[in-house]
Amino acid sequence: MARADGQSGGAIRGRRPKGQGPDLRQSILDAGEGLFSRHGFYGVTVRQVAAEAGVDTALIHYYFGAKRELFDSVFARRAEILNTARLDALSAYAEAHRGALQAEGVIEAFIGPLIELSMTNDEGWKNYFRLVALVNNTPAWGGETMHRYFDPVVRALVEMLRQALPDAEVRDLYWSYQFLTGAMMLTLSETGRIDQLSDGLCRSTDLEAVRVRLYAWCAAGLSEVVRRRA
Numbered sequence: 647m648a649r650a651d652g653q654s655g656g657a658i659r660g661r662r663p664k665g666q667g668p669d670l671r672q673s674i675l676d677a678g679e680g681l682f683s684r685h686g687f688y689g690v691t692v693r694q695v696a697a698e699a700g701v702d703t704a705l706i707h708y709y710f711g712a713k714r715e716l717f718d719s720v721f722a723r724r725a726e727i728l729n730t731a732r733l734d735a736l737s738a739y740a741e742a743h744r745g746a747l748q749a750e751g752v753i754e755a756f757i758g759p760l761i762e763l764s765m766t767n768d769e770g771w772k773n774y775f776r777l778v779a780l781v782n783n784t785p786a787w788g789g790e791t792m793h794r795y796f797d798p799v800v801r802a803l804v805e806m807l808r809q810a811l812p813d814a815e816v817r818d819l820y821w822s823y824q825f826l827t828g829a830m831m832l833t834l835s836e837t838g839r840i841d842q843l844s845d846g847l848c849r850s851t852d853l854e855a856v857r858v859r860l861y862a863w864c865a866a867g868l869s870e871v872v873r874r875r876a
Contacts, residue, residue, distance in 0.1 A: 670872060672711055674699045676770060678720045683773040686780050687717055711735055716789075721781065724774045726793040731759035732799050747810035750865035756803045757830055757861065764834055765853045775834035782831055807868070814872040822868040 677698035692713050696703040710716040713784045739746065739755040763771045779789045804819050809817070811819075836850040848855065 656780060668702050670674060670701070674701065674706055674709060675720050675723055678716055679770060679777060681774050682717060682720060683777040683780070692716065711834045720797060721777070724771070728759065729796065729799045732756055733802060735759050736802055742850065747806060749810045750870055752803065752810050753826065753864050760830065760834060761853055772836065779831040779835045782827065799816050806862040811869070811872050812875050815875055816872050817840065818875055822871060826864045826866065829860065850852065
């Protein structure tokens, strides 16, 4: 029987888990994150997540509920970290360039934290960025999930771009974000596509090469859209 503090009143039956308490919960989230990032929501079962984490399926239901609740917990865990890092970066840029915001600087503050996290080569972050890319391209419920977790930081980005480009129409800023996020998530997915396409001249894992190009590319496209509309 479960106690109010979330711990079981008796021994958990089945295989021996890899950890206990919060560590065990994190192991389940790590396992789900890796599997969902490779196979998507519909391509993964709770049983597969349990096998990957080394626990019984009953334990996953105990901690998280159904598969969708597990998925939401996986998605939310790093979203909070990302949102904090990006809002901090945007605030720091705004403070350092008060009254002289530039589109490329704003975009760098928004994307930079993701590039830096990916450059740590932490497999968890690599999996998470692939998962976000999958969700971002899921018509049925992907838009609602992205809206739930990321809209506040995106609106902060759009507001700062409006200050940097006061002549821009707001709808152009939103369209430009749509294009920016596509380029950003494809890049962070590191699919190896560009490796094959360029015959090895470019590598999807070369995030330093990405860093010196992506911000400028996004800012130039946005600036051109604004110029033509003007």
